[in-house]
Amino acid sequence: xxxxxxxxxxxxxxxCPIRHRAVCARCESDELEKLESIKYYRSYEAGQxxxxxxxxxxxxxxxxxxxxxxxxxxxxxxxxxxxxxxxSDFLGRPNREAAHYDVTATTDxxxxxxxxxxxLEMLDTTPHVSQRLLEMTLDELDAARxxxxxxxxxxxxxxxxxxxxxxxxxxxxxxxxxxxxQVAFDLPLTREAMADYLGLTLETVSRQMSGLKRDxxxxxxxxxxxxxxDFEVLMDExxxxxxGGVLD
Amino acid sequence: xxxxxxxxxxxxxxxCPIRHRAVCARCESDELEKLESIKYYRSYEAGQxxxxxxxxxxxxxxxxxxxxxxxxxxxxxxxxxxxxxxxSDFLGRPNREAAHYDVTATTDxxxxxxxxxxxLEMLDTTPHVSQRLLEMTLDELDAARxxxxxxxxxxxxxxxxxxxxxxxxxxxxxxxxxxxxQVAFDLPLTREAMADYLGLTLETVSRQMSGLKRDxxxxxxxxxxxxxxDFEVLMDExxxxxxGGVLD
DNA sequence: CGCCCCATTGAGTGGATTCAACTCTGGTGG
DNA sequence: CCACCAGAGTTGAATCCACTCAATGGGGCG
Numbered sequence: 001x002x003x004x005x006x007x008x009x010x011x012x013x014x015x016c017p018i019r020h021r022a023v024c025a026r027c028e029s030d031e032l033e034k035l036e037s038i039k040y041y042r043s044y045e046a047g048q049x050x051x052x053x054x055x056x057x058x059x060x061x062x063x064x065x066x067x068x069x070x071x072x073x074x075x076x077x078x079x080x081x082x083x084x085x086x087x088s089d090f091l092g093r094p095n096r097e098a099a100h101y102d103v104t105a106t107t108d109x110x111x112x113x114x115x116x117x118x119x120l121e122m123l124d125t126t127p128h129v130s131q132r133l134l135e136m137t138l139d140e141l142d143a144a145r146x147x148x149x150x151x152x153x154x155x156x157x158x159x160x161x162x163x164x165x166x167x168x169x170x171x172x173x174x175x176x177x178x179x180x181x182q183v184a185f186d187l188p189l190t191r192e193a194m195a196d197y198l199g200l201t202l203e204t205v206s207r208q209m210s211g212l213k214r215d216x217x218x219x220x221x222x223x224x225x226x227x228x229x230d231f232e233v234l235m236d237e238x239x240x241x242x243x244g245g246v247l248d
Numbered sequence: 249x250x251x252x253x254x255x256x257x258x259x260x261x262x263x264c265p266i267r268h269r270a271v272c273a274r275c276e277s278d279e280l281e282k283l284e285s286i287k288y289y290r291s292y293e294a295g296q297x298x299x300x301x302x303x304x305x306x307x308x309x310x311x312x313x314x315x316x317x318x319x320x321x322x323x324x325x326x327x328x329x330x331x332x333x334x335x336s337d338f339l340g341r342p343n344r345e346a347a348h349y350d351v352t353a354t355t356d357x358x359x360x361x362x363x364x365x366x367x368l369e370m371l372d373t374t375p376h377v378s379q380r381l382l383e384m385t386l387d388e389l390d391a392a393r394x395x396x397x398x399x400x401x402x403x404x405x406x407x408x409x410x411x412x413x414x415x416x417x418x419x420x421x422x423x424x425x426x427x428x429x430q431v432a433f434d435l436p437l438t439r440e441a442m443a444d445y446l447g448l449t450l451e452t453v454s455r456q457m458s459g460l461k462r463d464x465x466x467x468x469x470x471x472x473x474x475x476x477x478d479f480e481v482l483m484d485e486x487x488x489x490x491x492g493g494v495l496d
Numbered sequence: 497c498g499c500c501c502c503a504t505t506g507a508g509t510g511g512a513t514t515c516a517a518c519t520c521t522g523g524t525g526g
Numbered sequence: 527c528c529a530c531c532a533g534a535g536t537t538g539a540a541t542c543c544a545c546t547c548a549a550t551g552g553g554g555c556g
Contacts, residue, residue, distance in 0.1 A: 072397045074487055080400040082393035093386055100390065123379075130378060131371075137385045138341055142348060144392040145330035149320045151399035152328040152447025156544065191503060199400025204544055206504055223503065239322055404512065439535060452512055454536055471521085471535065504551070519536070526529090
């Protein structure tokens with residue numbers, strides 16, 4: 001229960017791994033200084049709850065390391081994940097006191113937190129922050145809309161395949177490659193969390209993973225490590241258009 | 249085919265029905281003047297396509313009258329609605345040339361369009377616009393997350409009931425009432441569009457509507473006019489928490 | 497070792513889909 | 527005027543995909 005705190009290196013902004021992608025991406029050095037004065041780091045172990053829906057939330061944050069999830073729960077226990085926050089993603093609504101969703105660390109997580117009220121003031125005075133936040137929010141909205149297509153119309157197998165491509169694409173190792181050929185990564189989620197993400201049961205997730213493995217689309221090494229021999233073959237299983245998609 | 253153009257009154261900003269809720273809500277009169285110089289109105293008949301996914305889009309817009317929908321279509325024809333735009337809602341991504349989704353007028357629609365590039369410049373120079381746009385985008389993201397819960401975890405009956413409450417809540421007539429007792433409104437969507445919204449088939453939509461009618465939860469007058477004798481009874485069918493929800 | 501947690505697999509059920517027939521309404525033209 | 531048609535909606539019967547309930551497998555840790 002009272003394990004030793006996870007310790008990530010306490011970064012300076014200058015060496016921050018998410019410096020160029022997070023909400024602070026466009027800041028000049030003087031703006032960074034201002035942000036630095038209202039920021040602090042926090043760490044959470046895998047499985048810990050970061051905030052409960054309805055709780056007062058006196059900070060907003062960037063995910064520096066690890067993966068966190070937003071979930072909604074119905075009275076009878078049905079659960080749906082509604083957000084998956086990877087490094088550089090933003091957590092919280094500046095002009096809202098209380099959280100709307102449960103936020104959970106699905107792996108060990110380090111957050112770079114900003115005190116909410118000062119951050120809110122910075123939004124008004126620092127266009128580089130508010131512009132970036134708008135851009136990130138619009139990107140999240142697009143992601144949510146892809147997700148809605150997945151939830152509403154895709155088969156279980158397509159859901160799994162789509163999920164794997166989503167995770168693979170955000171892997172640092174993937175960014176270098178052309179997006180063809182072999183890809184490998186660790187799943188940051190349990191089968192149950194995957195089920196919550198995809199609107200399935202954990203048994204269905206397990207069955208479909210086995211199916212993709214049986215058909216040679218993926219290889220499983222241990223429970224969590226995934227090897228994709230040919231990324232295009234996986235893409236064909238997602239149900240999405242084959243053309244590369246629209247550029248920004 | 250070449251029906252007479254629908255004509256909505258060509259509003260001045262001062263008398264605009266969405267003046268206080270749209271992206272321009274916080275503007276001062278000098279800012280409104282600037283907006284007015286880059287704006288123009290456009291009307292579409294019910295059923296018309298406003299933009300196709302992938303098309304170049306040289307404007308962004310506010311919905312003034314009517315209802316428009318964003319939809320995604322898979323290669324084999326499966327369709328999912330991913331956005332429903334009611335009066336005052338915002339359409340388009342300022343810093344994106346091409347549309348990501350099909351946009352369709354589901355009723356007769358009037359848009360207040362802003363030329364995209366000048367609007368983009370205004371975002372940089374007019375905090376009242378960019379602040380409001382951020383707020384609206386965050387609201388849409390919240391709505392998308394509710395929608396994801398609906399798509400991923402709710403039963404067909406709960407989906408229909410939830411949809412009806414969503415429409416009812418945004419009815420002007422509803423705003424006055426306390427949110428109890430009788431409510432009545434016209435559905436702005438066909439059964440097929442409802443199915444696309446809810447991730448169902450149109451047959452299932454029809455069956456569940458009949459079910460709610462049989463059980464006295466709703467009354468149908470014609471195909472489109474809905475009467476809800478007791479809003480709380482409908483709420484109980486949505487599967488959502490009974491407590492009023494979180495305030496902003 | 498033995499326990500716990502996560503994951504896999506199997507058998508049977510059920511809710512939503514598919515395919516198909518039918519109804520209702522409004523509009524058009526003979 | 528009304529017969530006819532097209533489009534939207536309803537209803538029925540059979541099917542199927544994912545769910546539920548239940549048993550089993552396997553790895554890590556006290």
